[in-house]
Amino acid sequence: MAEKAQKIVGVKGMNDLLPATSYQWLWLEDKLRVWLSQYGYENIRTPILENTQLFTRSIGEVTDIVEKEMYSFIDSLNGDALTLRPEGTAGTIRAVVEHNLLYNANQKLWYIGPMFRHERPQKGRYRQFHQLGVEALGFKGPDVDCEIILMLNHLWQILGLSGVELQINCLGNKDERLAHREALIAYFEQHQELLDEEAKRRLHTNPLRILDTKNPAMQELVGNAPKLLAYLGEQSQAHYTGWKAGLDALKIAYVENPRLVRGLDYYNLSVFEWVSSDLGSQSTVCGGGRYDPLVAELSGKENYAIGFAIGLERLLLSLEAQNKLIIKPACDIYIVNDGVGAAEMAFNLAQELRTLGYKVIQHLGGGSFKSQFKKADSYGARLSLVIGENEVKLNQVVLKLMAEQKQELIAHTQLSQYVTNFFNS
């Protein structure tokens, strides 16, 4: 006897999206597309695989993502070092530069798709997850910084999402961060005995990330550490003040969080995160900021850039927690059919009604009327059309109003009018 084949399952942390929830994704994606076009954003689609160097150079060598979360491999066919994209900004800028899209032009771009990070999976954190990303390129700000926040605030309104807090910070420029970094190292060195292992490791590589620590024993130390804001020069201060004044004028509430540093190295000036109260530990629904230096790094020319990405799983989880997801769309009409000529008539009527715009499911595969009505119920049909041999002969149908538990006999010639009246009433 052949051995039973071992079941092959999906990769840990990478989820299948099944019909039980995929309709929610389609609904959300439709809303997102309309919203993005209202602000003049255009779609860009870049490959899921990029040369590894793109990410090490842009996200930064000593970030968590590059140090331990990237799916990197050598292509055995040609020796290329490749990586499954952990985020969408680097690939977008690579494509924009490669195709010269910033030559005498601005760009407002969006993308949607899977991203890959080898993290420990838990609720709201996956190894394959999906982002909706937006990148506004060539705008100096801070007006665009305000519009980016305005549009996100608008999205939460469109979706009916509440309880998302906007946290903002200003990361200044490279020199300012360097001066702050030195002050931070000096401060933490003075308090070596209070640092945990992770912080000691980061002290001379990425001391800013120490500020992000979740270790309760280090909170006081971190709370008293030198603040970057104190090291900002006039221009950075002005950018930050302009951004905040814009948000005040738009009446958008925010919390200044001087410890907000983001997990990617490419940012400067404005950074922000939207944090949901419904998500537990993985609570950041959306993160982003200005990253002017990345465009220069990848193109060799100074330019301006700001953007964000929304974690779509997290957004859907928060919407679910607040009961804001649509219920599964039902079908309008189910066509029950049995007997000689019934299937043919059903095909014709189904097409006739679909042409009018209705969602029609024709029963396939036979079976008793009773079992077919059960199917109609499970699809949530509001009307069932019943076609048996008699109906075929007389060119008529029995129409069953499912919720009303009523039945009517209708001539084929009157069907379209009847159905239209029923759904319009």
Ligand code: HAM
């Ligand atoms: P990020 O903060 O690394 O930024 O990711 C943005 C969002 O993606 C997070 O706030 C979160 O909602 C979601 N996310 C990240 N990792 C996971 C995960 N493992 N599982 C589920 N969701 C996750 C960026 O990626 C930047 N590229 C954003 C950006 C665009 N900045 C400027 N332009």
